[in-house]
Amino acid sequence: MQINDFIRVSYSAKIKETGQEFDKTDDKSVPIIIKPGFLLKGLEEALLEMNVNEKKIIEIPPEKAFGERDSKLMRLIPISEFRKHSTDPEPGMFFQADNMRGKVLSVSGGRVKVDFNNPLAGKTLIYDLEIKEKIESIDDKIRVLFEIYGVADKEKIKAKVISEKEIEIEIPPLINSLYKKKIADEIIKTLKFERVKFAEVFEKPKED
Structure with missing residues (x-):
């Protein structure tokens, strides 16, 4: 394949460390454009080396997936910020702030610990993929x-x-x-x- 090719692929994706599946196309194929910024860097590189009807299992390290975890994206937010939105924070819930989506980790002493890292940051990903079709x-x-x-x-x-x-x-x-x-x-x-x-x-x- 080449940059700017339009293709249809099927795949399943899981986290290497836990085996947890986080994405799957089921029995359908999905359209993809092979171009910088459209796909994960590791996925783009793999597809460029594949042909139609080829299957491949690839391993994508964090630096070519969602990046490493950033400690600066772990923040303590006053519980009053949640109360302004009529929300009582609980561990596991998601919170939107500064155009970022974070997950509440803990609530203690009037402060809420929120993780704004992508849930897949720092993870090695395994993709089992197949190019079904090249769109011409x-x-x-x-x-x-x-x-x-x-x-x-x-x-x-x-x-x-x-x-x-x-x-x-x-x-x-x-x-x-x-x-x-x-x-x-x-x-x-x-x-x-x-x-x-x-x-x-x-x-x-x-x-x-």
């Missing part, structure tokens, strides 16, 4: 982008290449403009178009 056509790649961003009715999406620099995409009405902006950015970055035009299509309701 522009239409299918565009649909994959909508699928990644959770947009329904992706089968109604049609792409028309206007020129080497421009593409027009027919989409169902009322798709959030934020999604359209993100998808357009991805098309420009990964498919190398310079201009993306969206055309909303309104259809006559089917008669009974």
Whole structure:
């Protein structure tokens, strides 16, 4: 595989130290774009060395997964901060602060110890993965982008290449403009178009 390839993969993932499974595609495959920042570094490196229908079990160290644990992300927060949100903190609950999500570890003496590290930080991960398909056509790649961003009715999406620099995409009405902006950015970055035009299509309701 190569950078910016669109593929479908199936996998299961577990923590090496405990054997706990934390992610799985079940019987389905999921779309992936092989590009920096989209995947864990270790997963990206492994996929670049694989081919369609190839299976591989890989081990990803913390520095190529979610990083090492950072002691600076262990914080003591006054219990009053929780009370402001009408919340009584308990060990195990999650708390949002400064755009970070943390887990309450303990409550003592009016202070709450919260761990803002990613739960998988410091862990070695084991992935059992298989590349099911390489997505080739522009239409299918565009649909994959909508699928990644959770947009329904992706089968109604049609792409028309206007020129080497421009593409027009027919989409169902009322798709959030934020999604359209993100998808357009991805098309420009990964498919190398310079201009993306969206055309909303309104259809006559089917008669009974």
